Ligand SMILES: [Zn+2]
């Protein structure tokens with residue numbers, strides 16, 4: 001049976017543990033396929049954040065060695081998480097994410113802190129969360145065009161601090177329409193969407209991204225899904241994958257997309 005997780009971070013970016021610790025933990029937990037996806041260079045927004053080209057070179061070297069060491073026991077994949085506003089750097093696979101918007105010359109980081117996001121929306125959008133959501137999804141819709149990514153990372157990251165709809169109502173058309181337009185466009189480009197449990201392991205949400213509503217719509221569109229933890233430490237690899245799987249089944253999915261050794265995807269029974 002395949003047990004896989006392809007969205008994880010290490011000390012090469014903002015993760016807590018080294019690649020070796022992450023790989024050892026994944027193997028110990030019984031994973032057969034494990035990918036590390038360090039953040040690309042994001043110095044344009046936060047000086048020093050993400051991997052410089054030099055760090056990326058060292059990262060790959062270290063991961064190639066770990067792949068050799070684990071050959072025949074666990075497949076290791078070497079990825080990168082690109083941002084729609086960031087530079088393009090190459091690895092074996094790329095996750096396409098939107099962490100940041102540009103508004104009136106300012107960079108707005110969507111997943112930094114609730115306080116900061118509230119301040120930005122109130123100052124730059126006059127408190128109009130739906131206007132903010134519309135711009136977020138307009139950029140999200142371009143994530144493949146801008147990054148050439150292999151799949152969509154945390155599609156509705158803007159809801160990180162919105163549990164209980166405390167800032168905006170995700171049932172409103174003003175929210176759903178731009179979200180679905182972006183989803184259709186990325187699905188038509190053939191990209192899988194990940195179910196991402198990262199905000200759950202960090203205590204911000206009790207449910208994964210994307211929301212149940214969006215997953216149902218994706219399923220109705222014939223879309224594909226992956227399940228990834230976005231772990232920033234060894235102990236959260238595979239976090240809440242049982243819950244993510246149940247949610248996927250409840251939304252009508254029967255297949256799970258995973259990477260295969262040597263490149264490309266394969267579909268396995270959910
Ligand atoms: Zn991310």
Ligand SMILES: [Zn+2]
Pocket residue numbers: 007008009081230
């Ligand atoms: Zn990530």
